[in-house]
Structures are given as structure tokens and as C-alpha cells.
Amino acid sequence: MGRLALLSVSDKHGIVELAQKLVSEFDFEIISSGGTAKTLQEAGIAVTKVSEYTNSPEILGGRVKTLHPRVHGGILARKNLPEDLAELEANQIRPFDLVVVNLYPFEETIAKPDVTVAEAIEKIDIGGPTMIRAAAKNFANLTVLCDPNLYPDYLAELAKGELAIEFRQKMAGIAFKRTFAYDRAISSYFANLENQATEEELPEIFSIAGDKKQKLRYGENPHQPAVWYTTSNTGWSSAKQLQGKELSYNNLVDLEAARRIIAEFPTDEPAAAVLKHTNPCGVAVSSTLAEAYTRAFNADSVSAFGGIVVLNQTIDGETAEALTKTFLECVVAPGCSEEAQAILQKKSKLRILILPDLQTGEKETIKAIAGGLLIQKSDDFQEDPDNWEIVTEKQPSISEVAEMLFAQKIVKHVKSNAIIITKNRTTLGIGAGQMNRVGSVKIALEEAGIEAEGAILASDGFFPFDDSVRTAAAAGIKAIIQPGGSIRDKDSIAAANELGVVMVMSGTRHFLH
Numbered sequence: 001m002g003r004l005a006l007l008s009v010s011d012k013h014g015i016v017e018l019a020q021k022l023v024s025e026f027d028f029e030i031i032s033s034g035g036t037a038k039t040l041q042e043a044g045i046a047v048t049k050v051s052e053y054t055n056s057p058e059i060l061g062g063r064v065k066t067l068h069p070r071v072h073g074g075i076l077a078r079k080n081l082p083e084d085l086a087e088l089e090a091n092q093i094r095p096f097d098l099v100v101v102n103l104y105p106f107e108e109t110i111a112k113p114d115v116t117v118a119e120a121i122e123k124i125d126i127g128g129p130t131m132i133r134a135a136a137k138n139f140a141n142l143t144v145l146c147d148p149n150l151y152p153d154y155l156a157e158l159a160k161g162e163l164a165i166e167f168r169q170k171m172a173g174i175a176f177k178r179t180f181a182y183d184r185a186i187s188s189y190f191a192n193l194e195n196q197a198t199e200e201e202l203p204e205i206f207s208i209a210g211d212k213k214q215k216l217r218y219g220e221n222p223h224q225p226a227v228w229y230t231t232s233n234t235g236w237s238s239a240k241q242l243q244g245k246e247l248s249y250n251n252l253v254d255l256e257a258a259r260r261i262i263a264e265f266p267t268d269e270p271a272a273a274v275l276k277h278t279n280p281c282g283v284a285v286s287s288t289l290a291e292a293y294t295r296a297f298n299a300d301s302v303s304a305f306g307g308i309v310v311l312n313q314t315i316d317g318e319t320a321e322a323l324t325k326t327f328l329e330c331v332v333a334p335g336c337s338e339e340a341q342a343i344l345q346k347k348s349k350l351r352i353l354i355l356p357d358l359q360t361g362e363k364e365t366i367k368a369i370a371g372g373l374l375i376q377k378s379d380d381f382q383e384d385p386d387n388w389e390i391v392t393e394k395q396p397s398i399s400e401v402a403e404m405l406f407a408q409k410i411v412k413h414v415k416s417n418a419i420i421i422t423k424n425r426t427t428l429g430i431g432a433g434q435m436n437r438v439g440s441v442k443i444a445l446e447e448a449g450i451e452a453e454g455a456i457l458a459s460d461g462f463f464p465f466d467d468s469v470r471t472a473a474a475a476g477i478k479a480i481i482q483p484g485g486s487i488r489d490k491d492s493i494a495a496a497n498e499l500g501v502v503m504v505m506s507g508t509r510h511f512l513h
Contacts, residue, residue: 002027005098014148016043075134099135100145103128129179139172146178219249244351258310264409272296275308284426290318295426315340383408392496392503404481407458412510418460419444441468445475460510462486466495473499483509
């Protein structure tokens with residue numbers, strides 16, 4: 001008898017070609033199940049169905065088909081142990097030389113919008129992971145392949161003669177990584193269901209794992225090695241790059257910061273943001289996308305040079321023309337018209353990325369510390385003016401409240417201490433990452449210049465003294481929104497009343513470290 005292979009796959013890419021070579025070139029016999037057996041038979045390949053080999057029918061709608069001693073005995077048998085071989089013979093079990101299994105698409109299923117729990121459960125593979133783990137455990141005696149991309153490597157090794165133990169061990173390692181990632185996805189899914197049901201903010205156990213997508217040239221600096229790992233096939237791993245150089249570590253960090261900012265704005269109103277080193281240097285909303293981008297760029301054109309641009313609507317020709325007028329690192333949008341693509345090709349090194357869903361992303365932020373992780377829910381708090389406290393004698397107008405809402409969407413995405421100055425839903429000055437709030441106020445006002453007259457100011461944290469209020473009023477700021485909570489709030493309120501400035505306390509702090 002020839003060698004024996006078990007083929008049972010959900011992803012049938014390359015399976016016919018593999019089976020043909022196994023049979024015609026390497027004298028394999030094939031046992032297969034369900035849809036895989038049907039696919040191979042239709043291709044004219046001789047196959048023994050698992051149900052025929054085990055003399056047990058598939059039951060429960062296909063839920064049980066490979067869970068049988070004749071299958072797992074053949075996978076787990078140790079060919080160097082006489083007692084194992086004797087048991088195989090007594091039970092008419094043949095040892096397998098190759099197990100080819102991949103799993104039901106659970107991750108892809110739960111990534112679909114509005115997927116039901118019942119639909120997700122039916123995509124939890126049982127027999128597949130069991131066979132993969134069993135075969136990986138017994139790599140000393142057989143080979144396991146869990147990914148179609150591994151088929152060519154296996155055939156190349158097989159052509160050399162006897163398969164090296166090192167190769168079989170490598171395949172086993174890949175298999176265990178796959179089952180780990182699969183179980184992690186299932187565990188995370190059920191943890192999210194439990195959190196939704198109990199309103200728990202974070203699970204008791206938080207696990208994270210990723211697959212290597214690509215090695216990056218370097219990290220934040222040339223002496224720091226870096227790799228891009230993906231945890232799913234959504235998000236940036238699914239983005240389409242239309243043109244430009246390969247993405248760098250810093251590009252990806254900035255792009256995620258850009259995505260989080262633009263997710264604050266609904267897609268029915270054109271919005272644009274320009275970022276540098278994860279901080280926005282300009283954000284604007286307008287009646288057209290081109291106008292929104294132009295206003296965002298002009299908010300701080302010096303800092304915008306070499307920046308990241310994010311748009312919440314499809315790039316049109318007019319916007320594309322504006323984008324080509326300066327040096328930018330990346331542009332990301334949910335789409336790009338053919339006219340815009342032709343225009344942007346003038347800047348061949350400019351990275352253009354299309355990510356249709358810029359509104360959906362990770363719900364947590366993760367930071368590594370020595371011996372552990374810090375996990376927190378993302379700051380997706382939605383401001384409600386009805387919950388704000390107007391603490392000054394002077395009341396804000398309807399337009400000023402709208403401007404404050406705009407500023408609050410941005411201030412939480414600026415490194416603390418953060419100060420935002422806006423007018424007409426356009427940032428005029430941004431003070432970011434200073435060690436004291438007075439410094440951030442001065443930077444933001446300096447950027448705004450004479451445009452600060454009649455503008456509003458938003459702060460991510462309270463004012464510990466009244467000096468910032470007085471500085472802002474002197475520059476022409478007419479309204480301030482801040483969380484409040486300082487023991488000296490009365491001083492700031494008194495200064496605002498004295499100077500005729502509106503002050504609103506939101507009650508919500510937005511630190512970003």
C-alpha cells in the first residue's frame with residue numbers, strides 16, 4: 001500500500017492541485033470528507049470518503065464526521081512503538097503520512113455586520129482543530145498542513161525524498177499557532193457577548209496574538225527593528241494601497257491616530273484632518289471635501305508639510321488637485337474616483353490608501369509594561385450639551401455650543417496637555433503635549449494669531465489657576481469649554497465673568513498620554 005493522506009478543508013484553494021500531485025507523483029491514497037471529497041471527485045481524483053473508511057455515516061448535519069478512532073488512531077499512532085502498530089492492525093487502522101486540514105471561517109463570519117450568535121456558532125470548527133492538534137502533536141510520524149500557502153513547500157520537500165523532521169516540526173509549530181489564534185478569536189467573541197450582557201467594561205482574561213504581515217524597514221528610528229502583525233483580516237490589513245512607497249512603522253501609527261479622529265465625524269458631511277506625529281495639526285468640516293481639506297491644511301500649513309491626511313468621503317478630482325500641491329506622506333479615504341487617481345499619480349511616491357470603513361476600529365487601547373499589559377476602553381465618549389454646566393453669567397449661543405461640540409471631538413485626540421482653538425468648525429491653533437497647560441494655551445494662541453478673536457477654546461483638563469483664562473481672553477477668545485474639577489474652579493469662573501467670556505464645564509476629562 002502507498003502512503004495515506006487525510007484531506008478535509010474549508011478553504012479549498014489549491015487542494016485539487018495538491019491532491020493530483022500526491023496521487024500521480026508520490027503514490028498517495030486519499031481519504032476525505034464532505035465538500036472536500038466532492039471537490040476532489042469532481043476533479044477526477046480517486047477518494048475514499050471518511051464515512052466509508054470508518055463505516056460510520058456523517059451525522060448531525062455534518063457536525064460529526066472525522067471524530068472516530070480509525071481517523072484519530074491513524075493520526076496519533078507512533079510508528080516506532082510495536083504496541084501502537086499492533087493496535088492499528090487489530091483495529092484495521094492505517095497510519096496517516098499527511099493531514100491537510102484548515103478551519104471553518106469563524107473570524108471572517110464574526111467580522112460581518114449584524115452576524116447572529118447562531119450563525120457564529122455554526123462556524124466554530126470542532127473536528128478540524130482536533131485533527132490539526134493531534135497531527136501537530138505527532139509530527140515525529142507525519143506532516144500537518146493547515147494553510148494552502150504551505151502546499152508548495154511540502155511538495156518541494158517531498159520531492160527531495162524522506163521528509164526532514166525539522167520540516168515536520170516547523171509545520172507543527174505553524175499548526176499550533178493557527179489553533180491558538182482560532183481559539184483566541186472564539187474566546188474573545190464570547191467574552192464580548194458576556195460583556196454586552198453584563199455591561200462589564202473589560203474581560204477577566206485579555207489575550208492578544210497576531211500573524212506576521214510584513215517586516216518593516218525599521219521602527220520609530222533606524223536602529224529599532226519592527227514587524228507588522230495582524231490580528232484579523234479587517235482594519236489596516238484590509239486597506240488597499242493604490243500607489244506610493246511601502247508603509248513604515250510611523251506611517252501606520254499615524255494612520256491609526258488619523259482613523260480615530262475621522263471616525264468622530266459622520267460621512268454625510270465632508271471632514272478632513274491633517275496629522276503629524278499622531279497629533280492633528282488641522283481639522284475642518286465644510287460643504288465640500290476639497291474645502292474641508294484646504295481649511296484643515298491652512299490651519300497649520302508649516303506642520304502639515306510631510307503629514308498624514310485623512311478624509312471621510314471619496315477623493316474627488318478637486319480634492320486630488322489640492323492634495324498634490326504639497327509634500328504629504330499618506331492620504332487615506334474610504335474611496336477614490338478614477339479622475340482623482342489619475343491626478344494623484346503625479347505624486348507617485350505619495351501613499352494613497354483606501355479603507356472603506358474608517359468608522360470601525362479597535363474598542364480598546366493597549367500598552368505594554370514590564371510583565372504585563374494595560375488595557376482601557378477607547379475614549380469614544382459622546383458629548384451631550386444637555387449635560388454640560390454653564391458656569392458663567394454670560395450664556396453660549398447656539399452656534400457657540402455647536403463649535404464647542406466640534407472642538408470636543410478633536411481635543412480628546414491631542415496629546416495632553418491639550419488645547420484646541422476653533423472657529424467655523426476649523427481648528428486655528430493646537431497646543432499639544434506640553435508639561436503645563438499654560439504652555440499649551442500659549443502655543444495654540446500663537447498659531448491662531450489674530451484669528452483667535454471671537455474663537456472658542458477647548459481644554460482636555462481643568463485649569464488649575466485662572467492665568468490661562470486671562471491669557472485666552474486677552475487674545476480675543478469668547479468662549480471656553482473645559483471639564484472642571486479643580487479646587488480653584490471658582491477663580492477661573494470669576495476671571496471669565498470679569499472678562500465677559502463664556503465658560504462651560506463638560507464634566508468629562510479627555511487626557512491622552
